[in-house]
Amino acid sequence: MSLRIAFTASEAPIAQSANAALTAKYGDHAEQGADVIVALGGDGFMLQTLHRTQSNPAPVYGMNRGTVGFLMNEYNAAGLIERLNAAEEEVINPLSMKAVCQDGSEHKALAINEVSLLRAGPQAARLRISVDGRVRMAELVCDGALVATPAGSTAYNFSAHGPILPIGADVLAMTAMAAFRPRRWRGALLPKTAEVRFEVLDPDKRPVMAEADARAVQDVVTVDIRSEPSIAHRILFDPGHGLEERLIREQFV
Structure with a gap:
């Protein structure tokens, strides 16, 4: 029985060219009812595809037509059916974010990589951090802070000097960006079941924005x-x- 493949590609010319070549060679099935979805692009497009198809039971196989391609496989138009049949599956759970803004509005979003808070003005952010309803840090003065999944630990988290987490680890990484007080605080490892709350102190003078996989919310208070x-x-x-x-290899380069 042949695989029913649904192809999707970013707008980049190199991805569009690959899409044309692959659909001509293997055909193209609608995403609903497909056995597998093949995403052509970079990591950003892969995240978009995963979010967009999260209610679709078909797994997603990415081929890199972008830059880093951490979530992607090497591009090759030949032997795709064999590669798909031999592929190994990873299952990851996203983070959910609920942000409340100064005007009282509430915004919800999902993040496969991380949820981050970033200062939105010239002054450092002041944040209070609670874990499972208990205040763990009364005040963190910083450019920002994030909570990352194992799958996202090599992205923004790693750039901010956070730890790389094994994919099977039931932990989340909390990492500060340019912490000023406490100056030496580098973050924490939390159980996957932890519920984290960031409260923005002095939001009028020190506004903060929140992002869930690049979906931004301005002027958050919690x-x-x-x-x-x-x-x-x-x-x-x-x-x-x-x-x-990939997570292991990333730690030795």
Whole structure:
């Protein structure tokens, strides 16, 4: 039985060219009812595809037509059916974010990589951090802070000097960006079940924005973050090149 493949591509010319070549070679099925979705682009497009198809049971197999391609497989138009049949599956759960703004509005979003808070003005942010309803840090003065999943730990989190987490670890990384007080605080590891709340202190003078995988919310006063186990993203990788291997390899370069 042949695989029913649905192709999707970013707007980049190199991705569009690959899409044309692959659909001509393998055909193109509607995403609903497809056995697998093949995403052509970079990591940003892969995240968009995973969010857009989260209610679709078909797994997503990415081929890199972008830059870094951490979530992608190497592009090759030949042997795709064999690669898909041999692919290894990783299942990841996103984070859920609930942000309340100064005007009282509430915004919800999901993040596969991380939820971040960033200063939105010239002065550093002042944040209070609670975990499972208990205040753990009364005041963090910083450019920002984030909570990252294992899958997202090599992205913004790693750039902010946060730890790389094994893909199977039931933990989340909390990392500060340019912490001023406490000056030496580098973050924390939290159980996956933890519920985190950031409260913005002095939001009028020191405004803060929140982002969930690049979906931005301005002028937040509280941001609640937790893992969302009810949503499972299925990602396919070539054998020996899955997320676990990539996370280990990333620590030795």
